[in-house]
Amino acid sequence: xxxxxHPDSVADRFFALLGGCRxxxxxxxxxxxxxxxxxxxxxxxxxLANDPAAxxxxxxxxxxxxxxxxxxxxxxxxxxxxxxxxxxxxxxxDAAIFHSITEGVPGTEMPANxxxxxxxxxxxxxxxxxxxxxxxxxxxxxxxxxxxxxxxxACGQCHMVKGRGGPLGxxxxxxxxxxxxxxxxxxxxxxxxELSQGMSxxxxxxxxxxxxxxxxxxxxxxERVVGIAKNEDAFSLxxxxxxxxxxxxxxxxLREVIHERRSLMPAYPEQTLGKQGLADLLAYLTSxxxxxx
Amino acid sequence: MNTEAIVxxxxxxxxxxxxxxxxxxxxxxxxxxxxxxxxxANWLTYSGDYKSWRYSLLDQINRTNASGLAxxxxxxxxxxxxxxxxxxxxxGILYGTGQDNRAFAIDARTGxxxxxxxxxxxxKVEPCCGMVNRGFAALGDRLFMATLDAHxxxxxxxxGNVIWDVExxxxxxxxxxxxxxxxxxxxxxxxVAGGEYGVRxxxxxxxxxxxxxxxxxxxxxxxxxxxxxxWAGDSWKTGGAPAWITGSFDPELNLIYWPTGxxxxxxxxRERRGDNLYSNSMLALDADTGKLKWYFQYTPHDLHxxxxxxxxxxxxxxxxxxxxxxxxxxxRNGFLYVLDRGTGQFLAATPFAHVTWAKEIGGDGRPVxxxxxxxxxxxxxxxxxxxxxTNWFSPSYDPRTGLLYVAxxxxxxxxxGAPQKFHEGHDFIGxxxxxxxxxxxxxxxxxxxPLSGKKVWEFKYNSPPWGGVLSTAGDVVFAGDSEGNFIxxDARTGxDLWHIQxxxxxxSSPITYSLDGRQYVAIPAxxxxxxxxxxxxxxx
Numbered sequence: 001x002x003x004x005x006h007p008d009s010v011a012d013r014f015f016a017l018l019g020g021c022r023x024x025x026x027x028x029x030x031x032x033x034x035x036x037x038x039x040x041x042x043x044x045x046x047x048l049a050n051d052p053a054a055x056x057x058x059x060x061x062x063x064x065x066x067x068x069x070x071x072x073x074x075x076x077x078x079x080x081x082x083x084x085x086x087x088x089x090x091x092x093x094d095a096a097i098f099h100s101i102t103e104g105v106p107g108t109e110m111p112a113n114x115x116x117x118x119x120x121x122x123x124x125x126x127x128x129x130x131x132x133x134x135x136x137x138x139x140x141x142x143x144x145x146x147x148x149x150x151x152x153x154a155c156g157q158c159h160m161v162k163g164r165g166g167p168l169g170x171x172x173x174x175x176x177x178x179x180x181x182x183x184x185x186x187x188x189x190x191x192x193x194e195l196s197q198g199m200s201x202x203x204x205x206x207x208x209x210x211x212x213x214x215x216x217x218x219x220x221x222x223e224r225v226v227g228i229a230k231n232e233d234a235f236s237l238x239x240x241x242x243x244x245x246x247x248x249x250x251x252x253x254l255r256e257v258i259h260e261r262r263s264l265m266p267a268y269p270e271q272t273l274g275k276q277g278l279a280d281l282l283a284y285l286t287s288x289x290x291x292x293x
Numbered sequence: 294m295n296t297e298a299i300v301x302x303x304x305x306x307x308x309x310x311x312x313x314x315x316x317x318x319x320x321x322x323x324x325x326x327x328x329x330x331x332x333x334a335n336w337l338t339y340s341g342d343y344k345s346w347r348y349s350l351l352d353q354i355n356r357t358n359a360s361g362l363a364x365x366x367x368x369x370x371x372x373x374x375x376x377x378x379x380x381x382x383x384x385g386i387l388y389g390t391g392q393d394n395r396a397f398a399i400d401a402r403t404g405x406x407x408x409x410x411x412x413x414x415x416x417k418v419e420p421c422c423g424m425v426n427r428g429f430a431a432l433g434d435r436l437f438m439a440t441l442d443a444h445x446x447x448x449x450x451x452x453g454n455v456i457w458d459v460e461x462x463x464x465x466x467x468x469x470x471x472x473x474x475x476x477x478x479x480x481x482x483x484x485v486a487g488g489e490y491g492v493r494x495x496x497x498x499x500x501x502x503x504x505x506x507x508x509x510x511x512x513x514x515x516x517x518x519x520x521x522x523x524w525a526g527d528s529w530k531t532g533g534a535p536a537w538i539t540g541s542f543d544p545e546l547n548l549i550y551w552p553t554g555x556x557x558x559x560x561x562x563r564e565r566r567g568d569n570l571y572s573n574s575m576l577a578l579d580a581d582t583g584k585l586k587w588y589f590q591y592t593p594h595d596l597h598x599x600x601x602x603x604x605x606x607x608x609x610x611x612x613x614x615x616x617x618x619x620x621x622x623x624x625r626n627g628f629l630y631v632l633d634r635g636t637g638q639f640l641a642a643t644p645f646a647h648v649t650w651a652k653e654i655g656g657d658g659r660p661v662x663x664x665x666x667x668x669x670x671x672x673x674x675x676x677x678x679x680x681x682x683t684n685w686f687s688p689s690y691d692p693r694t695g696l697l698y699v700a701x702x703x704x705x706x707x708x709x710g711a712p713q714k715f716h717e718g719h720d721f722i723g724x725x726x727x728x729x730x731x732x733x734x735x736x737x738x739x740x741x742x743p744l745s746g747k748k749v750w751e752f753k754y755n756s757p758p759w760g761g762v763l764s765t766a767g768d769v770v771f772a773g774d775s776e777g778n779f780i781x782x783d784a785r786t787g788x789d790l791w792h793i794q795x796x797x798x799x800x801s802s803p804i805t806y807s808l809d810g811r812q813y814v815a816i817p818a819x820x821x822x823x824x825x826x827x828x829x830x831x832x833x
Contacts, residue, residue: 060711063725072672072709072727194730203797203819204775205375205423206680208734208756233755233776235792261731 046094048121049128058126061119069109074130076179079109079197085180086132089289097124138181138283140276145284148277155281158265161288167244168228169265170196170212174290184285188278189269192262199231212265215239216258217249228264232257321383321431323478327544334807336382339428339473340687341763341804343542344607347689348764349805353812353832355767359781359790361831365813366404368822370395372424375759375800376817379428379473379687381436382806387815388450389822390426390473394440398453402808404824408453418442419467419718421489425800427539427685428473430481432501439470439483445499457504461485461497467718468492473539477549477580480507484536484551488600491531491557491721496576498583508583512536512553512571520570528565531715533557534572538602538685543618546635548577548586550607550620554600560668560679561596561710561723568593573601575622577637587637589658592626596668597650597708598679598726599626604687606697608743612640621743623688623699625681628654629746643746645739646682646701650675668710668724678706678734679726680757687761687802689770690743694784697743698770702757704734738762738772738780740787750787752780761802763814771814773799779816779823795823 048054062074069080076082081089090100101120104112115123149155150165158169165172175184186193200209215229217239227241237257239247242264251257273281321337329335330342333350341347354362370376370391380389387401394412399405418424418441429436429448435456436448442464447456461483462468467490474481480498488494494512499505513532514520524532533556540551556565556572573592578585592599606621612631620634627648631640639658651660666675680702688699706726713723728734736754741747760773769790770782779799780792797819805814811832815824826832 057714060713063709063711064720064722067725067727072725201776201798203373203777204756204759205798205800206757206759207775207798208728213733233778233794234753234774234780234789235778259733261733 043093044095044098046098046121046124046128048118048125049094051125054122054125055129057119058122058124058129061115061123062126065113066123074127076183077197081178082180082183083127084131087177089177094124097127138279138286140279140281140283142280142283142287144277145280145282148273148281149284153268153273153281168240168242172285172288174288176286176288177290181282181286184282185278187265188273188281189267191265191267195261195263198228212263214260214262214264216260217247217254218256218258219249220253220255222255226264319384320433323432323476326432326476333805335384336380336804336806338381338430338476339379339539340541340604343544344690345541345604345687346606346692346764347687347762347802348691348766350766351805351807351812352765352767353807354765354769354781354814354827356769356783356790358827358831359767359769361827362781362791362793362814362825363828364793365824365826367824368397368399368404368406370397370817370820370822373797373820375423375425375798376820376822377425377427377471377800378817378822379802379804380815380817380822381429381431382804382815383431383450385808386450387822388429388431388436389817390428390438391820392426393424394426394438396429396436396438396448396453398450399822401806401813401824404822408451410448410453412440412442412446414440414442415464417718418464418469419490419720420469420471420486421720425471426473427471427801430474430476432476432479432481435501437474437476437481437499437501439472439474441469441471443468443470443485445470445474445481445483445497445504447501447504459499459504459506461506462492462495465718466490466492470537472537475539475542475549476501477542480580482540482549482551484538484540484553486535486537486554488533488535488537488554488557488559489720489722490718491533491715492535493530493532494534494536494553496536496551496578496583510576510578510583510585512574512576514570523567523570525564525566531557531721532565532569532572533559534569534574535600536602538604541605541607541620542580543607543634546618547580548634549580550605550634551576551578552601552603552605552622554602555595555598558713558721558723559595559598560708560726561712562594562667563712566594569595573599573626575601575605575620575632575637577634589630589632589637589639591622591624591628591630592660596666596710597626597675597677599624599677599681601625602685603683604685606688606690606743607634608690610744612744621690621697623683623697623701623741625677625684626650626660627677627682629697629699629741629743630654631744641744641746645699645741645746645748647676647703647705648682649705650677668708668726670709670711672707672709674705674707674729676705677702678704678728679708680704680706684759686759686800689762689764689802691764691770691784693766693768694740694764695742696740696749696784698762698764698772699739699741700736700758700760700762700772701739701751702734702736704757705729705732736774738770738782738787740784752782752787752789758799760799760816763803763805765805767812771803771805771816773801773803773816773818775799777818779803779818779825793825795819795821797821
């Protein structure tokens with residue numbers, strides 16, 4: 001079991017090419033290998049904390065091994081959460097971060113990794129150097145944000161939270177745990193700046209994930225259906241339309257398929273959503289952490 | 294003679310009688326492989342023949358009837374992922390390798406397994422890009438496989454039993470094999486992988502009878518050897534230049550043409566100043582001695598992982614009024630090269646994909662590099678991306694259309710380079726690259742005039758392909774895309790005649806063979822090998 005069989009093809013694409021396959025060793029192989037890390041005292045402190053050389057080495061390791069999912073600068077990618085927000089969903093102590101790296105996070109896409117302990121500590125040192133010491137204080141009113149999300153803002157027309165809402169945009173049930181405030185602000189103000197990632201094919205080792213990109217299918221009869229491509233190949237298109245319906249096309253029946261490098265989501269500039277409104281919305285979004293009630 | 298022996302003899306006789314009605318199981322000889330192009334019923338060597346055309350004289354499947362192709366059987370290898378094998382087809386039996394160093398022999402008519410082999414691999418093997426293997430070489434009653442733990446083994450064709458097993462290098466230092474060996478006379482040739490781990494690349498020849506190594510050519514010259522001066526300091530020791538794709542062979546010149554991969558670390562070059570010979574090169578080696586006859590380096594001092602590990606296509610053609618022995622190479626760096634394969638002389642290079650790293654290839658064969666493409670800590674956008682304008686999957690040359698078919702990618706990457714300390718057995722890249730943001734990567738099957746590089750047609754794929762090409766005398770070209778479509782194209786126009794969705798990205802190049810008067814086409818995808826043919830009524 002090695003990277004070839006790891007389900008995370010985005011990560012594979014890079015890890016594999018970068019030689020970071022060891023990151024993707026299957027659990028079976030790993031159990032024995034992580035034995036030594038299990039012996040880490042639960043409250044171990046990073047022996048390399050604040051060591052500039054360790055931070056540099058950690059940055060290099062991070063780029064090669066972690067950035068495919070967590071983004072080049074640890075600000076989150078299509079699959080891995082932002083690691084700079086100062087919010088640690090699975091424990092923020094040195095020992096807890098060490099544990100998440102070496103053993104993965106069950107129930108998520110975070111795999112276990114085989115690093116030497118010293119390497120893992122350089123990663124912890126690097127993450128400390130880029131993460132906020134304290135999560136940004138939010139002075140918004142969560143309840144007001146929630147009202148805006150489901151009401152005037154119409155966010156819920158396209159986004160779901162725990163099954164409520166529309167299907168077109170990314171599910172936001174865990175967005176507060178997965179994305180930094182900075183990222184959320186960018187997505188609200190300028191949603192087309194960086195398109196969110198959709199499905200990636202586990203059978204395509206080097207595959208590039210689909211994106212939340214505006215796609216228009218023009219039929220031979222001239223009908224235009226605008227939506228998000230759930231999937232596409234040379235012969236067919238599976239489109240989730242703005243009507244929230246799936247439209248399954250054969251390309252031979254289409255006159256044209258138009259890809260626009262922009263999000264279907266409207267931007268919310270300050271004229272639409274003022275500073276306080278944004279703070280309220282952020283207070284609501286950051287509270288969405290996927291917990292069961 | 295005791296009773297038991299008599300029974301055994303009798304059984305033997307029955308077995309002989311029973312097989313008498315079937316084609317006699319014949320041996321694979323060097324002469325057969327040398328003439329493989331004229332024996333299209335079988336697929337005897339990785340690229341179909343020594344010229345590596347991946348072209349078959351079979352023409353039962355043609356432009357008119359290809360739309361009737363139908364699945365005949367599916368064989369499950371029992372390992373998922375990148376199924377990169379090119380199976381050999383020898384007298385009714387398919388021999389293939391799978392992921393995790395599995396291997397199998399199957400009845401090519403029914404898809405039923407005859408034997409299965411799986412190598413017991415150590416926990417720590419370090420292939421950069423998946424637990425893959427690209428196939429067997431065959432000679433006599435033996436099959437030869439190069440393994441992920443850097444051994445070369447010979448298996449018995451009827452049983453899969455191991456005949457010999459030799460260690461070529463230490464897998465703990467990240468030496469691995471993924472290549473399909475090339476049988477040349479009485480030797481098998483293999484090249485090592487590990488360019489992402491700072492290995493010192495080599496190409497080996499082994500005696501097929503004993504497994505004894507006959508010669509080794511290091512692709513990074515050691516002290517005192519010509520080319521050593523192209524590496525600053527001790528950087529040659531971790532120089533990479535792996536050789537992980539099967540080369541071609543010219544029996545008349547007795548030269549093996551074997552390409553090499555990137556220098557290490559691939560995307561950071563400050564500590565390996567110089568051209569870094571023989572990385573990213575075509576090597577012409579004497580088949581008997583392994584001595585270097587000539588080399589041609591495509592991408593000197595590479596910083597973008599532009600391995601030259603693409604299959605060289607040998608073509609005899611008129612070049613500027615003169616009959617020449619040529620070598621064609623659609624290179625990962627985005628240029629299609631024409632070389633004289635007797636001398637290595639550079640004749641021409643034309644881009645076949647979008648290229649930003651170089652303005653052109655100069656008259657001396659050296660690239661005219663565009664400034665500002667060196668990877669930086671912040672990242673530099675360069676095209677092609679690290680996965681290249683094409684990659685290891687095979688091109689195909691069709692002598693009827695005179696076209697070279699190349700599966701091509703259009704992707705630019707953001708390359709970030711940084712120094713990295715070498716740890717034996719660990720990745721040694723000096724970088725990461727990510728697709729340039731805001732751009733959609735895509736791919737195409739391109740039909741090129743091989744000498745002018747002119748594009749005659751292309752069929753667009755939704756994303757960069759990882760499947761190679763087969764051309765046939767039926768004017769049908771076969772290839773697969775990364776969305777899992779296996780497609781039959783009109784060789785002259787690129788029109789899709791037929792396709793089928795196989796459910797997993799295609800990471801191999803198709804083959805064709807003929808049995809009982811029917812032409813089959815086989816392609817691996819996911820964990821399965823699929824065989825297609827025309828329905829009996831159409832095939833007649």
